[in-house]
Amino acid sequence: MTKVTATPADDATCGWYHLSPPRHAKPSHSGNTTARWVIIGAGFTGLAAARQLALNFPDEKIVLIDAQEVGYGSSGRNAGFAIDLPHDIGADDYIGDIETAKISLKLNLTGQQILKSLVEQHKIDCHLRPSGKYQAAIENRGIAVLDAYRRGLDKLGQPYEVISGEDLPAHIGTSFYRQALFTPGTALVQPAALVKGLAESLPANVELYENTAITDVEYGEKTVLSHRGGRITADKLVLTNNAFGMRFGFLQGTMLPVFTYASLTRPLTEAEQARLGGKDFWGLIPADPFGTTLRRTHDNRILVRNSFSFNRDGRSKQKYLDRFVGRHRDSFARRFPMLPGVEFDYTWGGSLALSRNHMGFFGQLAPNVYGALCCNGLGVTRGTVTGTLLADWLAGQRNDLIDFLLASPGPNKNPPEPLLSIGVNMNLLWGQSRAGKEA
Numbered sequence: 001m002t003k004v005t006a007t008p009a010d011d012a013t014c015g016w017y018h019l020s021p022p023r024h025a026k027p028s029h030s031g032n033t034t035a036r037w038v039i040i041g042a043g044f045t046g047l048a049a050a051r052q053l054a055l056n057f058p059d060e061k062i063v064l065i066d067a068q069e070v071g072y073g074s075s076g077r078n079a080g081f082a083i084d085l086p087h088d089i090g091a092d093d094y095i096g097d098i099e100t101a102k103i104s105l106k107l108n109l110t111g112q113q114i115l116k117s118l119v120e121q122h123k124i125d126c127h128l129r130p131s132g133k134y135q136a137a138i139e140n141r142g143i144a145v146l147d148a149y150r151r152g153l154d155k156l157g158q159p160y161e162v163i164s165g166e167d168l169p170a171h172i173g174t175s176f177y178r179q180a181l182f183t184p185g186t187a188l189v190q191p192a193a194l195v196k197g198l199a200e201s202l203p204a205n206v207e208l209y210e211n212t213a214i215t216d217v218e219y220g221e222k223t224v225l226s227h228r229g230g231r232i233t234a235d236k237l238v239l240t241n242n243a244f245g246m247r248f249g250f251l252q253g254t255m256l257p258v259f260t261y262a263s264l265t266r267p268l269t270e271a272e273q274a275r276l277g278g279k280d281f282w283g284l285i286p287a288d289p290f291g292t293t294l295r296r297t298h299d300n301r302i303l304v305r306n307s308f309s310f311n312r313d314g315r316s317k318q319k320y321l322d323r324f325v326g327r328h329r330d331s332f333a334r335r336f337p338m339l340p341g342v343e344f345d346y347t348w349g350g351s352l353a354l355s356r357n358h359m360g361f362f363g364q365l366a367p368n369v370y371g372a373l374c375c376n377g378l379g380v381t382r383g384t385v386t387g388t389l390l391a392d393w394l395a396g397q398r399n400d401l402i403d404f405l406l407a408s409p410g411p412n413k414n415p416p417e418p419l420l421s422i423g424v425n426m427n428l429l430w431g432q433s434r435a436g437k438e439a
Contacts, residue, residue, distance in 0.1 A: 002249045007067045007213040008241075009315040014077050015264035015346030019299070020193035021125055023200060025069045029209035030229040035063040038225065038234035040248070041241030042066035042208065043075030044379050045372050047198045048114070048387030049240055054203035056395035062206045063232060065225075067213040070199040074242065075379060076192030077350025079262065079293050079305050081133060081283055082115060082380040084108045084185035085158060087149075089289060090358065094145075095152030103404045105156065110401065111381030112187060114388055115194070124197030126190045127298040133186035134284040136168070136177040138437045142287035146181045159184060172296070173278030176335045180284070188283045188295065191380065217248055219366060236394070239371040240387055242353035242379075243314050250365045254411035255374050256354040256424060257314040261321065262305035263328040263344040264297075273300055275338045290431035291438030292331045301345075302336065304328045306439055307432065309349070310424040316349050331439060352377050355411030362386055362405035363393075370394060374411050 037053050039046050042064050050064040066073070086104035088096040095101045119128050137143045146162075153160050163171060165178040172180075199208060216226040223237040239245045243257040268276065284294040295303040307324040311317055325347045336342070353374045360374040360382070372386040386405065393402050414420050432439060 002217045002219070004214050004217065004247045006244070006247055006313040006315060008073055008244065010068065010073055010077065010350070011316040011318070011321060011348050013321070013346055014072070014192065014348040014350070015262075016080070016190060016192035017071055017076050018346065020071060020076070020190060020196055023196050025210045026208045027210075028229055029065065029212045029227065029232060032231050032233070033063065034233045035207075036060040036235045037062045037238065038223070038232055038236070039064045039238045039240055040214065041239065041244070042070050042199060042210070043073060043195065043240065043242075044383035045375070045387035046240035047195070047202070048384045049238055049372065049391045050206045051198075051202055052388045052391030053394065054205045056391055058203075058205060060205065063234070064202070064206055064208045065212050065214065065232070066210050069210050070208070071192040071196040074351050075195045075383070077262075077348060078191050078379060079283070079295060079303065080189045080191045080380070081285070082112050082128075082187040082189055083133070083378060084112055084381070085153070085183060086156075088358070091152070092148060093152035093155065094149040095156055098155060101156055103401065105158075107385050107401055107404075108378070108381045111383075111385035114384050115380070116187070118198060118201065119194070122197060122201035124194060124201070126193035126197055128187055128189045128194065129281060130184075131186065131188045131281055131283060132182055132184040133188075134163070134172060134180040134182050134282065135287055136180040136284050137287035138176065138178055142291075142438055143179055145287040146179060150181060153183070169277060171278055172282055172284060172294070173276040174335045186283065188281070189380070190298070219249075219369065221368070223368065235368065237369045238390065239365065239369070239373060242373055242375065243351065245371055245373045250369070250371065251361055251373065251411060253414050253416075254355060256356070256414070257311055258352050258354050258424075258428075259309045259311050259316070259320065259349045260305060260352060261307045261324040261328070261347070261349045262303055263325060263347040265302045265332070265342050266345045268300045268302070268339070268342065272339055272342065276336065286435070286438045288435045288438040290435040292335075294335070302332065302342070304332050306331055308428045310421065310428060311351070312421065314351055321347055321349060327439070356414060357409070357412045359408055359411050360386065361410045362390060362408060
């Protein structure tokens with residue numbers, strides 16, 4: 001028997017969740033249920049896996065379980081960038097091995113296309129737009145990052161536009177940045193609205209249970225999952241719960257549950273919109289990974305995201321929300337001095353499942369147990385495509401993308417505690433300090 005010692009517990013202040021179309025959560029599971037397929041985690045990966053398993057096995061029951069309400073967890077808390085391009089921060093040109101980069105690009109584009117098709121087919125109200133993204137820099141080190149990435153994009157044959165600082169206000173309003181690299185392939189979305197819409201449009205043979213936290217697991221020929229209201233017996237178990245997969249006894253000591261934090265302003269008035277200028281819908285990521293991500297949303301709010309914490313149990317901590325909202329206010333004020341008095345309506349945190357070698361897991365974890373885990377910050381596209389491909393592989397299909405994922409070495413082992421926490425926390429502090437004006 002494996003005791004699940006921690007389950008997701010996110011804060012209640014995510015702006016994306018509260019501003020997305022309301023839905024009635026599915027009931028928690030109760031009693032005893034038996035199913036051919038059981039999936040743990042109803043984020044982008046789990047929803048994609050459940051949908052594709054249902055299509056591949058239309059006569060079989062698929063049970064999808066989430067410890068919280070759909071749209072409330074990590075998949076509804078990110079900045080809403082469905083990114084197409086690879087970005088290997090370990091490579092000098094951020095592209096690295098060209099053949100690997102081509103496969104990564106194909107994976108991301110496949111994930112994008114799956115989401116675009118589902119949004120169109122089911123008329124999901126999530127403001128998905130092919131808007132592209134700006135990657136912007138202020139300091140010389142950031143400009144060097146953009147130059148390196150531009151060389152990598154040339155090698156990969158992908159389009160981009162270099163935008164000078166003097167021209168940037170016509171794009172994003174602020175004159176804060178010295179240069180930006182615009183790439184057209186990214187789509188922007190309201191992530192909680194997208195996740196909710198995906199849950200509401202699942203095939204009929206998927207049974208979704210929300211607010212059902214698994215407490216005990218017994219592995220064997222069949223897997224028995226227990227919770228306070230009952231038991232679920234699975235012929236085949238699929239884990240799509242990222243770092244919480246470690247709590248189920250797999251890949252222990254490999255994933256890092258790192259939280260990042262965002263704030264969302266009230267809607268700008270017409271006068272404030274006029275003072276800001278620029279386009280009415282855009283997204284910007286920093287040249288420095290510890291810098292500030294920005295978005296202007298469909299309802300004329302500004303999103304500010306920066307700051308990180310290492311929460312070993314994967315659960316939200318109020319002390320970090322209280323600490324980092326001040327950084328968000330400072331970052332906003334430095335970028336948008338023309339918008340004094342614009343307050344934040346929401347501040348929240350959301351977890352990333354990271355690995356030190358930037359690899360995820362895809363495949364078999366144990367007899368009759370499978371997983372697609374650790375998206376390394378690309379959950380929107382990579383979670384969608386890996387969940388879909390895992391379901392295809394379980395149905396006996398193979399292709400170049402599945403073979404690539406199966407060949408991955410997976411996330412590597414972390415140092416033991418207390419060295420791990422000391423090292424991660426020092427790296428986060430150093431990175432945020434080194435970001436300088438990019439923060």
